[in-house]
Amino acid sequence: MARVVVTQDRGAPRARLGWGRPALPLAGALLLVVFPFLGAGTFTTTLLTEALIYAIWAMSLDLLVGFTGLVTFGHAAGFGLATYAAGWFAREVAPELPLVFVVSQSVVAAVALVTGFVATRVSGVAFAIISLAICQVLFQIAVGWRAVTEGMDGLVGVPLPRLFGRTIVPGVEFYLLTVTLLIAVYVGLRWLVDTPFGRTLQAIRTNEQRAAAIGINVRLHKWLAFVISWFVAGLAGTLFVFMKAGTTPMVLHWSESGNVLAMTIFGGLGTLIGPIVGAIGFVFLRDEFTTHFRAWQFAFGLVFVLVVILFPSGLAGLASRFWSRP
């Protein structure tokens, strides 16, 4: 990670970490790619696929929360919207993957542009609530617009995706598709946060007023971060609807927004790797837990509360970098 960590020894020149240690992410990527060939069963592979889709979603949240400092309670919006756009298009027109992506991403980007314009006019708590409201609106539409979304029953019968004439079947093939996208998104975001644009976002996170005072157009940057974040979440959503062969309004429920928030926070904000780890941990833990206990939501809430109260440094970025007091 290209962050400058400096020694206590004043004046001693310190070598800059260039791209950080690429060894760790590289090893991780390699492991993910060969995973299904290591003897894991279909069930585990499928579960991991779901986890990796969530990981893409969580990374998009990290961009918004961990790097720009905009905590949102409505991040299920972009993800859920994409499931509907992609699912509908795949079923009614064609499941050609590139085409589906173009359609669903356009829809997500268009909605993000409009809603983001309003949402980024406010900060902090109001932003969190407004983003929740946006998600609720989408939820209501998903439930109410029966003609298109088929209401509470949701869309079913979404066909398998096709890529360059070849149908991608569930299991290893779909898993590899997911891993590829995950790696692409990780590399892309890792690059982005090291560009001047990315640094500007982080400056905004650290101290909005100060950022404005050095000539940064804060509102425009927040808007852009919002749209990019939804866009990436949309990528994950598109994969998700193919994996589940359908979608329901529950994908836009506020508890889903809470889930992705938890994954990202527990994993470690502002790290991009953290959300991946958090997502994998979340999916496997939830699977393990719900097969044995009924009170998952309660336990989840309890752990959430405990982490927020007791492990502020575990919420790495929040503690030291957010909302620097003037």
Add this chain to the structure above:
Amino acid sequence: MLEVRDLSKSFGALRAVDGVSLDVSQAEVHSLIGPNGAGKTTLFDCITGFLRGEVGHVRLKGREVTGWPPHRLVAAGLVRTFQITRVFDELAVLENVELAVRSRLGRNFDMVHRAATLGEARAGAEEILELVGLADVPTLRAAELGHGEKRVLEVAIGLALAPEVLLLDEPTAGMSRAETERIAGLVRRITDRTSILLVEHDTEIVLAISDRITVMTQGRVIAQGPPDVISRDPRVQDAYLGAVDVGNA
């Protein structure tokens, strides 16, 4: 360079700034003094877009800039520093300044290049650090600087934006004698590249380095002029200077 005319700002019933007018000419050091609560920082906030004055005008090099948001003002050459130090603590000293330089270079939307390798930004930042005397600690985390050095870094960040007019809000607050004199010297040195409006409490420094002084109290300007005139003005002595012996200024 900078013209402020009849600027007023109220908070409910309180008139924090009441019909203030002042000018800053090219290469001038213009100081703004007055007791606490006189409205100096509020005036700064209004001029630099952090607050909206209800009445009045601000002009930069003849251009009407009243009510512009901070980032537009910075682009036009009007820059400020803050009374309470707001450097980016987690970043290194050099990075703090680089951030400002990149902003000046219009790089804020650059999603293509890697920030760390932007040579132009690095060179510009190094030059500024050299100028302010922080060139020996570029990689030190800003949080680890001493208070005085942090204030200097604030000024450096401001300078990195290549301002036409630089507004310094109490740059010497909380500093030792030596550090204060260092800043004072810096302020005089940079008049070749920018004009300066500064808020200060240290009357000795103010009288020593200013070309002109504006005195404010309770939101209003009560006196304006060169140091020798101000120091002899009985109203100013009443309101502010008190029993300070300024015969040697």
Add this chain to the structure above:
Amino acid sequence: MDLNFLFVSALNGVIYGAFLLLTSLGLSLVFGLGRVVNFAHGALYAIGGYALLDLMRRAGFGYWPALVVAPLLVVPVAIVMERLTIFPIRRRPEIYTLLVTFGVSFMIIGAIEYLWGTGTSLIQTPAPFGGTMSVLGNQYPRYRLVAAALSLLVSAGVFAFVQLTPIGLRIRAITDDADMAEALGIDTKWLLSLVFGGAGGLAAFAGALGAPIFAVQPEMGTGILLDSFLAVILGGLGNLPGSAAGAFIVAMTKSIGGGYIADWSIALLFVVVGVVLVFRPTGILGRGRVA
């Protein structure tokens, strides 16, 4: 334009507004006093409804006694919640309390679903006020009018408390300037717990009061929570009269708009809030804090 339909929709708006007033005032008070944003407020509303349910079904209470007791049961719950989860992090930036209460709401709703299941329970309209009565020529459920009147009464009581009592004065002082208040020796610690408990009680009361109208199910608090937040943001955070205005604006928009465009009412609401925020980020009355 069917005037009767419009009238009934408007009346629905007033009724809902009265409920929203109770929850919004609680939210606004807690925020103004302690800079705490309570996401679990809706969950407390829900507990009120379930407490009423249990009191009536398991303990054999009549509706009216249950209506009084239920909020009283919830007040200590709210106080405990504040002491355990909010007090420890009171020095941190505001977003932390939002996160923590978000987690608490998961806990509460999870507990409700575990203990009572996910189904919906209906409560019969309490005896003396069943049936409908004629309002300007339209038949309207009597109980709704009674419930709204009660809400308004209690809300007026809250306003009076804040404006007229010594404690209320302390609350207003701290809301205006917390540091100054502390410097003047006003003890803020337990005050927040008490107000928090009171706000929780208000929410629970609203939940119990509304149970015969809106039914009891685990997610019953979510809608009103969001609406309350929007009301408080519209009115300016920490601004009581503003929150009251905001509550009615939200309620009317939802009811009248919803009457005509049904499921899209919340979209309309969002547009309204969006428009207000675009032009007045400090809230309609322009006196709140920019969140």
